[in-house]
Amino acid sequence: MSTVSDQVALQQDARRTTKKETSSDLMRTQRIWGWIFLSPWIIGILAFTVIPIVASLGFSFTNFELNKPDQVEFVGLANYVKLFNDPLVGVAIKVTLRFAALALPLAIILPIALAALLNNKNLKAKRIFRTLFYMPFIVPVVSAVYIWGGMLNSQTGWFNRALAIIGVNGPNWLDSQVWIYPALVIIGLWGLGNSYLITLAAMQAVPTELYEAATVDGAGAFGRFRHVTFPMISPVVFYNLVLAVIGLFRYFEIPFVLKGSEGFPGQSTWFFNIHFFRTTFGFLDMGYGSTLAWLLFAMTMAATLILFRTARYWVFYSSGEMF
Amino acid sequence: MSKNVYRIVPLMLIIVVLLGALPAFAQEPVTITWFVGLGTGAAPEQQDAQIAVVDRFNETHDDIQLEVIFVTNDEAPQTLATLIATGESPDIIGPVGFAGTNAFLDNLLDLQPFVDATGYDLSQFDTSIVDFNRVSQQGLVGLPFALFPSFLYYRPALFEEAGLEMPPTAHGEPYILDGEEVPWDVNTLTEIAKRLTVDANGFDATEEEFDPESIVQWGFVNQWTNMRQNATMFGPGSLYEDNGDGTFTAVMPDNWRMAYNWVYDAIWKDHFYPNAAQEASDLLANGNAFASGNVAIAQSHLWYTCCLGDDTEWQIAPTPSYEGTTTARLHADTFRILNTSDNPEEAFEVLTFLVGDASRELLQVYGGMPARPDQRDQFFADLDARFTQGVNWDIAIASLQFVDIPSHEEWLPNNNEAFTRLQSFWSFIQSEPGLDINAEIDNLLADLDAIYNAAE
Numbered sequence: 001m002s003t004v005s006d007q008v009a010l011q012q013d014a015r016r017t018t019k020k021e022t023s024s025d026l027m028r029t030q031r032i033w034g035w036i037f038l039s040p041w042i043i044g045i046l047a048f049t050v051i052p053i054v055a056s057l058g059f060s061f062t063n064f065e066l067n068k069p070d071q072v073e074f075v076g077l078a079n080y081v082k083l084f085n086d087p088l089v090g091v092a093i094k095v096t097l098r099f100a101a102l103a104l105p106l107a108i109i110l111p112i113a114l115a116a117l118l119n120n121k122n123l124k125a126k127r128i129f130r131t132l133f134y135m136p137f138i139v140p141v142v143s144a145v146y147i148w149g150g151m152l153n154s155q156t157g158w159f160n161r162a163l164a165i166i167g168v169n170g171p172n173w174l175d176s177q178v179w180i181y182p183a184l185v186i187i188g189l190w191g192l193g194n195s196y197l198i199t200l201a202a203m204q205a206v207p208t209e210l211y212e213a214a215t216v217d218g219a220g221a222f223g224r225f226r227h228v229t230f231p232m233i234s235p236v237v238f239y240n241l242v243l244a245v246i247g248l249f250r251y252f253e254i255p256f257v258l259k260g261s262e263g264f265p266g267q268s269t270w271f272f273n274i275h276f277f278r279t280t281f282g283f284l285d286m287g288y289g290s291t292l293a294w295l296l297f298a299m300t301m302a303a304t305l306i307l308f309r310t311a312r313y314w315v316f317y318s319s320g321e322m323f
Numbered sequence: 324m325s326k327n328v329y330r331i332v333p334l335m336l337i338i339v340v341l342l343g344a345l346p347a348f349a350q351e352p353v354t355i356t357w358f359v360g361l362g363t364g365a366a367p368e369q370q371d372a373q374i375a376v377v378d379r380f381n382e383t384h385d386d387i388q389l390e391v392i393f394v395t396n397d398e399a400p401q402t403l404a405t406l407i408a409t410g411e412s413p414d415i416i417g418p419v420g421f422a423g424t425n426a427f428l429d430n431l432l433d434l435q436p437f438v439d440a441t442g443y444d445l446s447q448f449d450t451s452i453v454d455f456n457r458v459s460q461q462g463l464v465g466l467p468f469a470l471f472p473s474f475l476y477y478r479p480a481l482f483e484e485a486g487l488e489m490p491p492t493a494h495g496e497p498y499i500l501d502g503e504e505v506p507w508d509v510n511t512l513t514e515i516a517k518r519l520t521v522d523a524n525g526f527d528a529t530e531e532e533f534d535p536e537s538i539v540q541w542g543f544v545n546q547w548t549n550m551r552q553n554a555t556m557f558g559p560g561s562l563y564e565d566n567g568d569g570t571f572t573a574v575m576p577d578n579w580r581m582a583y584n585w586v587y588d589a590i591w592k593d594h595f596y597p598n599a600a601q602e603a604s605d606l607l608a609n610g611n612a613f614a615s616g617n618v619a620i621a622q623s624h625l626w627y628t629c630c631l632g633d634d635t636e637w638q639i640a641p642t643p644s645y646e647g648t649t650t651a652r653l654h655a656d657t658f659r660i661l662n663t664s665d666n667p668e669e670a671f672e673v674l675t676f677l678v679g680d681a682s683r684e685l686l687q688v689y690g691g692m693p694a695r696p697d698q699r700d701q702f703f704a705d706l707d708a709r710f711t712q713g714v715n716w717d718i719a720i721a722s723l724q725f726v727d728i729p730s731h732e733e734w735l736p737n738n739n740e741a742f743t744r745l746q747s748f749w750s751f752i753q754s755e756p757g758l759d760i761n762a763e764i765d766n767l768l769a770d771l772d773a774i775y776n777a778a779e
Contacts, residue, residue, distance in 0.1 A: 155604035
């Protein structure tokens with residue numbers, strides 16, 4: 001026989017169970033809807049990122065050529081061995097490093113210099129200058145490269161015409177195996193708008209009392225930059241450096257639009273990514289092309305990890321964060 | 324009533340079943356897919372005429388349904404390769420020459436068995452043009468369709484200005500240089516090209532005062548060329564030898580080595596041939612050098628009429644000989660059947676329609692000279708209506724007697740990679756002065772050896 005209190009307890013239990021079930025149902029429904037809303041992104045990343053990455057790893061162990069799908073065979077590590085015997089890999093790495101030696105310092109120093117200049121309190125019409133320096137960044141790469149191609153033509157381009165006015169015989173920018181690199185750097189400088197802008201933002205965030213304290217301690221302009229500005233913006237410089245290094249490994253659009261995918265003049269624009277593109281989509285060699293893609297990934301990852309290892313020696317995080 | 328129902332219902336059911344089964348007895352038309360884009364044909368203004376040809380075929384054929392796919396030229400090889408890889412391979416590709424199909428040579432069907440089985444008459448074409456479509460590995464990979472012979476385009480006004488006689492009007496005729504008859508050969512071309520090269524001060528390339536830094540008019544250019552095209556004036560050649568054991572050796576024929584020495588000197592020593600920067604400049608119409616009006620002579624193919632606009636200030640002349648032999652390289656576009664086709668017989672029927680009944684409309688769209696001699700008069704009449712200066716097209720037709728065999732577009736081992744290396748060599752010599760050209764050729768051969776034999 002149940003007492004009244006037992007009945008009340010039972011009713012409370014039943015209510016609790018119902019509430020729990022309702023709550024659980026609601027959570028399940030929410031969870032399902034959550035997955036439904038996430039599904040376009042999940043399907044997208046699976047279809048266009050995860051599966052191709054896994055597939056490319058699989059392809060790299062085969063001799064898959066796009067126009068000979070019925071002759072695909074597992075070739076083990078043959079494609080990875082070929083990396084060491086392929087003279088074009090050596091050419092591509094040399095070309096990429098040669099360009100990096102010229103472009104990387106400028107890609108880091110120029111945004112800092114530009115940001116410092118545009119952050120200078122004595123500069124008039126700052127907003128106009130900031131806009132002007134940022135504007136080229138929003139010009140589509142292909143259009144910009146075509147325009148630069150005309151400007152840098154050694155015969156009829158404005159660059160050499162301007163140099164001629166001051167009595168300088170301009171070089172053969174686009175068709176010399178030496179001068180093509182400065183030409184690519186000049187074209188690339190147009191894309192600095194973004195890195196200069198975030199460097200400028202970082203500079204503006206440096207507390208003014210640090211400058212006042214440094215001035216009181218007798219620091220000059222260079223001292224203030226070295227001991228205050230640079231350490232405070234070093235995380236942004238580091239960020240720019242990592243992006244620039246990754247960008248150099250995957251450098252493609254400008255040489256491709258300017259000189260095609262054949263590395264002209266000679267093989268001087270046979271960048272690693274051009275080699276990858278040409279092998280995969282020109283030579284239709286998907287197997288070896290996938291191997292090149294994985295080598296590119298390994299090189300980029302290694303360079304990034306090295307940079308992160310060095311960061312502890314020169315990147316200053318005011319909040320004490322460190323990688 | 325009920326008796327009737329028992330009779331009518333089964334009868335109706337039988338009728339329904341029979342009606343439903345009828346389509347199964349009627350034969351479904353076979354679909355043949357035609358892929359356009361590896362060569363000419365995919366430009367928007369070219370598509371309507373080809374669609375009309377497809378419609379005409381479909382109206383007259385119940386058993387075959389023809390479908391056409393247009394893909395822009397720069398994307399066509401990758402698209403075709405992807406279609407093949409995914410099992411969606413088209414049946415017919417073209418129009419396309421050998422340069423456009425070398426990457427797919429293994430995918431081409433030998434047409435000879437179909438020619439034999441259907442009794443298709445190959446005698447309507449010149450034997451040399453039929454043989455041009457035979458490839459040692461695959462057999463007959465195309466039926467003659469559109470021809471683009473090569474010759475020289477020249478500007479009479481610039482010859483007059485330089486006080487030079489006009490070039491000969493037939494192969495084998497001599498040239499009159501300074502009042503003397505001389506052979507129309509590479510040496511004569513070199514001499515007149517120098518005289519036709521002029522700097523900003525009006526000095527030509529034979530004069531001491533000539534300034535190579537300020538050239539405003541060039542004597543000669545090989546219009547939109549590549550490395551092997553450049554050499555064919557010196558005779559045909561091949562850049563590999565098959566060792567018969569699956570390996571290949573890179574070779575440079577002596578006449579081609581001579582050709583590269585000649586062209587290198589023409590660019591950097593005699594200056595009558597524009598270098599890469601000059602050719603890409605506004606002065607030479609960013610590469611369309613002859614059309615700029617600032618080049619006196621250009622070697623090119625009949626297809627170059629595409630790109631002369633309404634310019635009528637030019638004429639054509641025979642290709643000069645080298646050591647007594649004339650070689651006029653040939654481009655020949657046609658349609659090809661892929662060996663992945665599920666319906667090769669129907670595809671062959673479509674192919675014969677394209678190169679036969681539909682050829683007149685299609686040749687007008689593609690701008691090619693008909694492979695059938697009886698269609699040529701109309702073709703040249705159409706060209707004359709456009710170029711009213713009165714061009715001696717007999718020179719173009721006669722060039723077919725001097726075709727380069729092996730073709731400068733022949734397949735190479737590891738073709739795409741080898742071709743890219745050749746292109747970079749051509750770009751190199753057109754861009755870099757001061758090279759030891761023979762040493763560079765040797766470097767090229769070493770690279771080609773490696774590339775050829777990396778092809779498994």
